[in-house]
Amino acid sequence: MVPGAAGRQTVEVEGHRLSLSHLERVLFPATGHTKAQLLRYYAEIAPVMVPHLSGRPASFVRAPEGLAGESWVAKTPPPGAPDWVPRVTVEHSEGTAEQVVIDSTAALVAMANLGAYEVHVPQWRARTGRDRHDRLVLDLDPGPGTDLVVCCRIAERLRQLLEGDGLTAFAVVSGAKGLHLYAPVRPVPGRMASGYAKALAGRMMGEHPGLVVVSMTRLERRDKVLIDWSQNASAKTTAAPYTVRLRELPLVAAPVTWDEVAACRDPADLAFTPEQVLQRVAAQGDLFAPLLGDAGRAALP
CATH class of the missing domain: 3.30.70.3300 (Alpha-Beta Plaits)
Incomplete structure (x- = not known):
């Protein structure tokens, strides 16, 4: 899966159809890196990145509009996250929360497509x-x-x-x-x-x-x-x-x-x-x- 620079593109990743949007959006004005380039990076780096994420509840820094827009830390799944992306329930001091587990290239690309560009994980796995x-x-x-x-x-x-x-x-x-x-x-x-x-x-x-x-x-x-x-x-x-x-x-x-x-x-x-x-x-x-x-x-x- 290598998205082009068109504004919207539907692709199939590991059997899942993803509608990629705003591909031409410049996320990093200093270098001109676009959303299409970040999605391409995550699709290509996934074989080595995903094993270090798999099983760990993920949180994200979201910035759908890039550095020019608002950014925030999100633990819960982004609105519009596909149903097939795995989720686990995690206990926090303020209660329980449902979090995404990135276990595949498709899940990684799906999260990035929703503006969850920066991924953070704990040093433990949900199953243990x-x-x-x-x-x-x-x-x-x-x-x-x-x-x-x-x-x-x-x-x-x-x-x-x-x-x-x-x-x-x-x-x-x-x-x-x-x-x-x-x-x-x-x-x-x-x-x-x-x-x-x-x-x-x-x-x-x-x-x-x-x-x-x-x-x-x-x-x-x-x-x-x-x-x-x-x-x-x-x-x-x-x-x-x-x-x-x-x-x-x-x-x-x-x-x-x-x-x-x-x-x-x-x-x-x-x-x-x-x-x-x-x-x-x-x-x-x-x-x-x-x-x-x-x-x-x-x-x-």
């Missing part, structure tokens, strides 16, 4: 429950005065600390300003994952008090990198690998190698457009694939 986290995540977010290059240096040290605890780290440039580190783990309750991540972030702050912070207080973050450990909470989500981010430029949350992290000397070194990510996957495959399956999962210390 929100207290069975199978991924640990650390979000390295640079404050004013720092940047992605500093995040890379911190990430290299965090990798060492994780390896010392028997965990294998994988890096994903966030597509915004920072870097996400993931480690596959044997399923644990969210409070245990959060507790370990918080302690690890505290170890880093103890080593580098002038560079690392674990508090989200804005005044404390100048010239420092926040290690956000809280995304391991069962109620939290993280931008999914391979999702496009709704920023000025259409950059992607893209898995990167540790050699690339070590070589990074400018934030532009690890900034990838949808077209570049497709080229990377064609050349390197899915760098995030080791997080699938159970072979590489380790117990939290």
